[in-house]
Amino acid sequence: MIISRLETFCNEYVGFVRLTTDDGQQGWGQLSTYNSDITAQVFHRQIAPWALGRSTDELEQLVRVIPEREHKFPGTYMNRALAGLDTAVWDWRGKQQGKAVTELLGGTPGPLRAYASSMRRDITPEHEVERFVRLRDEFGFDAFKFRIGSECGHDQDEWPGRTEAIVASVRAHLGDEVSLLVDANSCFSPERAIEVGQLLQQYGIEHFEEPCPYWRQEQTKQVTDALSLDVTGGEQDCDLSTWKRMIDDRVVNIVQPDVLYLGGMLRTLKVARWAAQAGLACTPHCANLSLVTLFTMHLLRAIPNAGRYLEFSIEGPDYYPWQEGLFTHSPYDIRNGQAMVTDAPGWGVEIHPEWLAKSQYQHSEIAS
Numbered sequence: 001m002i003i004s005r006l007e008t009f010c011n012e013y014v015g016f017v018r019l020t021t022d023d024g025q026q027g028w029g030q031l032s033t034y035n036s037d038i039t040a041q042v043f044h045r046q047i048a049p050w051a052l053g054r055s056t057d058e059l060e061q062l063v064r065v066i067p068e069r070e071h072k073f074p075g076t077y078m079n080r081a082l083a084g085l086d087t088a089v090w091d092w093r094g095k096q097q098g099k100a101v102t103e104l105l106g107g108t109p110g111p112l113r114a115y116a117s118s119m120r121r122d123i124t125p126e127h128e129v130e131r132f133v134r135l136r137d138e139f140g141f142d143a144f145k146f147r148i149g150s151e152c153g154h155d156q157d158e159w160p161g162r163t164e165a166i167v168a169s170v171r172a173h174l175g176d177e178v179s180l181l182v183d184a185n186s187c188f189s190p191e192r193a194i195e196v197g198q199l200l201q202q203y204g205i206e207h208f209e210e211p212c213p214y215w216r217q218e219q220t221k222q223v224t225d226a227l228s229l230d231v232t233g234g235e236q237d238c239d240l241s242t243w244k245r246m247i248d249d250r251v252v253n254i255v256q257p258d259v260l261y262l263g264g265m266l267r268t269l270k271v272a273r274w275a276a277q278a279g280l281a282c283t284p285h286c287a288n289l290s291l292v293t294l295f296t297m298h299l300l301r302a303i304p305n306a307g308r309y310l311e312f313s314i315e316g317p318d319y320y321p322w323q324e325g326l327f328t329h330s331p332y333d334i335r336n337g338q339a340m341v342t343d344a345p346g347w348g349v350e351i352h353p354e355w356l357a358k359s360q361y362q363h364s365e366i367a368s
């Protein structure tokens with residue numbers, strides 16, 4: 001079917017794409033979060049003109065060709081916008097065939113173990129432990145990620161001693177049975193990262209995310225080679241040749257593409273495939289409860305090298321006020337520490353009409 005209309009509904013934080021084909025059928029996708037209003041401009045200017053008038057069967061070609069047609073504009077905004085087209089076509093295809101997207105990708109609906117992912121550094125170790133214990137008791141989480149160091153911090157901690165204190169405290173209070181993960185968000189030099197990594201290993205932390213500035217792959221590789229725990233990363237990387245190098249050089253032990261930063265499902269599947277060929281697991285980045293986590297759920301149920309768990313943000317309205325009211329029914333119901341991919345067609349989610357009514361609207365369509 002021919003793509004005849006592409007609409008965006010957005011605010012500054014989040015934006016959705018509605019794709020309509022010439023037979024009137026529709027699919028919903030999402031632009032990446034943050035500055036989504038800017039991404040929507042890029043979508044209508046640089047993505048939609050190449051997609052309108054083309055068939056939904058041509059997505060694979062479009063995702064390859066659009067970055068070539070727009071090759072003077074490499075980088076994040078193009079990919080954030082391209083992801084809106086890609087994810088809308090997948091929903092459209094699922095609805096046509098009466099299948100969940102994961103099934104179209106060769107997967108099956110079903111459960112996924114989730115890890116409770118904290119986004120906060122302004123939180124004391126005591127307060128973080130309290131949250132984790134509450135979440136464990138209420139939702140059955142048995143895996144938790146917390147922040148260490150400071151963001152792009154040049155070896156500085158958020159406050160002196162916080163990293164050492166939170167590592168010891170979370171392990172002591174949650175016990176040895178739970179999986180613990182940490183994220184340094186580009187904080188450390190290789191020397192300091194290795195020192196911190198040795199401490200993490202003593203406490204049985206299994207996942208050390210983004211230890212060094214992420215763009216310094218040679219630094220990250222030094223840390224990966226020196227430590228036995230899994231060094232992980234890649235959330236910001238949206239350039240496929242960067243990904244290829246990162247995987248070929250074994251810069252990290254676990255790859256963490258973000259479906260929406262990277263440009264959609266097809267590009268993420270490509271990275272996951274390269275990782276599988278290199279024997280690396282894929283634990284994607286999905287740090288909020290817009291559709292990015294749902295897209296990741298469908299992906300993880302379909303790839304052979306899915307990591308041990310799904311990232312699941314534990315932040316509420318105080319941290320992510322814009323997440324509220326996006327859907328008619330939330331697709332994020334955690335039971336026994338697990339999220340569930342249903343067999344509903346497409347993504348199996350509906351954007352709330354009241355949210356849409358309040359959003360900024362733009363459309364592009366085939367000139368008639």
Ligand SMILES: [Mg+2]
Pocket residue numbers: 183185209210235285
């Ligand atoms: Mg991270």
